[in-house]
Amino acid sequence: MRRTTSNIFILLLLIGWIIPVAYFGFTNGAPPWLPAFLIQRTNVSRLFYREQSGFWIYELSYRRENCINFEPFCEQDYFRMYPFGYRTRFQRFMSSSNPEVREAISLWIKNKLDADNGENPVREIRITRFAYLAKAEGKPTGHYRQPQSADLTKAVIHPIANFEY
Amino acid sequence: MNTNSYIKGFLSSGSSYWDRFWFTPFPERLSSIFRIVHGGALLAFLLAWWKNGSEWLSTAGFHTPNELTPPLDPSLLPIFGVFQFGLLILFIAGWQVRVMAGLSWLCFLYVTLVDRVSAYSINSIFLFSLAVFTLFPTKSKNASIPIAPVRLLQLAMVAIYFSSGWHKAVFGDWLDSPHVLEASIQGIYMTDFAAWALRTMPAFVWPITQYAVLAFELFSPVLFFSRQLRIYGIIAGCVFHLGIALFMDQLIYFSLQMMSFYILFLPQEIWKNLRASCAFQGSPSMILAKITKRSALL
Numbered sequence: 001m002r003r004t005t006s007n008i009f010i011l012l013l014l015i016g017w018i019i020p021v022a023y024f025g026f027t028n029g030a031p032p033w034l035p036a037f038l039i040q041r042t043n044v045s046r047l048f049y050r051e052q053s054g055f056w057i058y059e060l061s062y063r064r065e066n067c068i069n070f071e072p073f074c075e076q077d078y079f080r081m082y083p084f085g086y087r088t089r090f091q092r093f094m095s096s097s098n099p100e101v102r103e104a105i106s107l108w109i110k111n112k113l114d115a116d117n118g119e120n121p122v123r124e125i126r127i128t129r130f131a132y133l134a135k136a137e138g139k140p141t142g143h144y145r146q147p148q149s150a151d152l153t154k155a156v157i158h159p160i161a162n163f164e165y
Numbered sequence: 166m167n168t169n170s171y172i173k174g175f176l177s178s179g180s181s182y183w184d185r186f187w188f189t190p191f192p193e194r195l196s197s198i199f200r201i202v203h204g205g206a207l208l209a210f211l212l213a214w215w216k217n218g219s220e221w222l223s224t225a226g227f228h229t230p231n232e233l234t235p236p237l238d239p240s241l242l243p244i245f246g247v248f249q250f251g252l253l254i255l256f257i258a259g260w261q262v263r264v265m266a267g268l269s270w271l272c273f274l275y276v277t278l279v280d281r282v283s284a285y286s287i288n289s290i291f292l293f294s295l296a297v298f299t300l301f302p303t304k305s306k307n308a309s310i311p312i313a314p315v316r317l318l319q320l321a322m323v324a325i326y327f328s329s330g331w332h333k334a335v336f337g338d339w340l341d342s343p344h345v346l347e348a349s350i351q352g353i354y355m356t357d358f359a360a361w362a363l364r365t366m367p368a369f370v371w372p373i374t375q376y377a378v379l380a381f382e383l384f385s386p387v388l389f390f391s392r393q394l395r396i397y398g399i400i401a402g403c404v405f406h407l408g409i410a411l412f413m414d415q416l417i418y419f420s421l422q423m424m425s426f427y428i429l430f431l432p433q434e435i436w437k438n439l440r441a442s443c444a445f446q447g448s449p450s451m452i453l454a455k456i457t458k459r460s461a462l463l
Binding site: 003006007009010012013014017018019021023024025027028032040041042043044045046047048049050051052053055078079080081082084086087089090092093096100104105108109111126134135139140141142143145146147 | 184187188192214217220221224227230248257277280281282283284286287288289290292293296297300301311313317320321324325328329330331332333335337338342344345348349351352353354355356357359360363364388413414416440
């Protein structure tokens with residue numbers, strides 16, 4: 001391998017990855033020279049840096065045609081993957097502040113639920129969230145298990161979105 | 166005239182330093198051991214995630230619309246799996262390393278982009294290391310390679326540690342509150358072991374551990390680039406990553422990934438003597454003293 005080629009590759013990896021990784025850590029921002037597609041891939045130094053006393057847990061419920069009551073959506077029926085930590089992809093998508101993502105996931109869930117029970121299609125989907133404070137729950141008895149809002153006496157439920165079909 | 170000769174001299178010495186830093190010969194065996202262990206960590210990570218492959222990579226699971234990389238049709242999933250695992254196994258086995266690394270990089274880039282919500286630092290770091298294996302030769306007929314790929318991987322590891330530490334200290338709460346670490350392990354990452362530790366360990370353990378972690382990250386350049394201290398850096402790093410693996414769910418793959426980098430910092434003499442059984446005879450303190458002495462010599 002020619003030394004000039006090696007030098008080009010060295011500079012490429014230094015400027016394109018190693019220096020941006022350090023830059024993110026030192027400045028808390030993205031390097032200005034970095035193309036958009038590399039920003040997420042070099043943002044690896046900003047992990048667990050804040051004291052997080054709690055986080056949001058999202059719940060989805062749906063109402064079928066000719067029904068008055070909402071039924072709770074069981075995440076594990078369609079979201080079985082836990083990408084790091086005991087938290088489904090559903091929760092991670094919902095954590096996104098992008099309303100388009102929430103709308104898309106609601107429509108996807110409606111289609112899945114309709115495929116399982118086409119006679120009573122889903123007409124309305126409601127998304128809510130509540131804050132979970134780990135310390136308020138006392139000493140843990142085992143690994144993290146996602147609580148339901150009904151399990152927590154003091155859970156304040158916040159409506160996030162409502163979709164009618 | 167004097168200025169010109171001064172500049173010429175400066176450039177010449179800079180150029181020779183650059184050459185020494187990046188192109189000193191390095192034993193191919195060490196880079197091969199790193200490739201096997203690092204590739205093994207990637208293999209373990211992918212195997213664990215493929216349990217939910219259809220949700221993760223195919224249209225059977227939800228994916229955000231209008232992504233650059235669309236999810237696979239479920240019928241194509243087994244074919245993609247054969248490609249991904251086949252290429253990675255060949256890479257680990259050392260067959261056509263650069264080609265296999267490049268193709269594995271493409272497969273891994275796809276799985277990273279198709280489901281960004283499941284892609285984390287571990288993905289970015291594997292993409293970087295596979296890129297290094299693609300761009301630089303790490304196998305050679307004369308048993309040594311230019312050190313450039315090893316230097317890049319070493320720099321990357323220390324950049325990750327140090328910038329993480331800096332960010333925690335300057336932009337985060339790690340110096341302001343002694344409860345950051347304790348709070349971090351209580352949430353969605355909390356394992357059974359972490360829950361047991363939170364119940365039974367005395368409260369002072371958590372702030373001490375927090376400041377020890379921060380010190381390890383902030384002093385990582387000194388710990389890993391000083392030949393005398395390197396072995397202590399490796400020991401501290403192993404303890405740090407063992408803790409992460411035990412306390413935080415599924416972060417064992419991140420721990421395996423980062424610990425594999427330590428191979429590149431081990432003194433070359435250790436590998437030469439590894440075959441000789443006498444290399445590791447004696448009490449743990451004697452072994453540590455022996456390794457430290459060798460680290461200092463190299």
